[in-house]
Amino acid sequence: MQIRKLLIMWHLAMFTKEWQTENEIWPEIALRQLTATSDARALADWPGLAAHRPALENQQRLALRLAHDPSIITRADPDYPPRLGEIPQPPLVLFTAGNRDLLQTRTLAVVGSRDAGRYTKAALDNFGKAFPPDLTIVSGLASGADTMAHEMALAQGLPTIAVLANGLDRVYPAHNRQLQAGIAAGGLLVSEYPPGTWPMPYRFVARNRIIAGLAHGVLVTEARLKSGSLITANMGLETGREVFALPRDFDQPLGAGTNALIQAGAKPVMSARDITDELQYFD
Known part of the structure; x- marks a missing residue:
């Protein structure tokens, strides 16, 4: 699994929860300098994955389908707007329709x-x-x-x-x-x-x-x-x-x-x- 799919899965599982929970995965991705195409196993030792595993597994099938949708942008993707990353609690995932x-x-x-x-x-x-x-x-x-x-x-x-x-x-x-x-x-x-x-x-x-x-x-x-x-x-x-x-x-x-x-x-x-x-x- 790539980081892009993991981010979509994480977002689907967490977007109804508080922002702190939604965003706690990103510092780990940034610290390890992972990109959208990096292997998600690079985060296998991060306790946050184990803590939320049931919620993540519930979204795995939908995330697999959405991960191949080019209209979806994750924060790890190269076309994520840089200035959006400057705000407090930037969205991990953007769903788009139209001219990106x-x-x-x-x-x-x-x-x-x-x-x-x-x-x-x-x-x-x-x-x-x-x-x-x-x-x-x-x-x-x-x-x-x-x-x-x-x-x-x-x-x-x-x-x-x-x-x-x-x-x-x-x-x-x-x-x-x-x-x-x-x-x-x-x-x-x-x-x-x-x-x-x-x-x-x-x-x-x-x-x-x-x-x-x-x-x-x-x-x-x-x-x-x-x-x-x-x-x-x-x-x-x-x-x-x-x-x-x-x-x-x-x-x-x-x-x-x-x-x-x-x-x-x-x-x-x-x-x-x-x-x-x-x-x-x-x-």
Whole structure:
């Protein structure tokens, strides 16, 4: 068995458990300088395998089939996005559908409230017309700002990546079924969750770290003071991403979060150039 198959087996057995358990195998792989094609017997003396053997054996048949699926990327594979490995608790496995080359491009994450309205749409439509054609827009396919970001990208001919909080064979929200299909056809769908997995509240929070990890910059359009968008922005700040925010009137609840980000050091955005000037230095 190769390390690639072992990682898939491990992930299938552990993804419903706490992150510490999910990720405890990776330091051993890194310490021993193993690659995706290394023989998994190199880990035979590691106690963690014996401790979780029953759970691993339950996933062996499915892992054997998935190990030959080129749309699945493990952290040991050479095409795993390097910047994703910079975040706390990087996903061990990514399930993808679409153009995987987009994982190696310059990316802008766009996040915001599910209640985002005309202000977000107008700003994104304005910026999108001036974005370079090779800038990939990353978001989470949720209602509101996420949906507007993906729709703007498709309308402007920009590549886009949707990071899902469920398996790729599930659609949430249901009204984004056509949008999800369009992104799979012309962009890329990404999830750390295997097929058949339905979204749960904590999975949206977990998904946010992947959005931040894939991004070179994070734009927050509208957000309340306590929101998942600010979690994504803070994750971006912690991992050295450029963070941008749309300013709003002080009495607008959906501007409280973005104004607070600006106060904390995020760059206020009034035009596409405010973003592209910062991202031009990334390859």
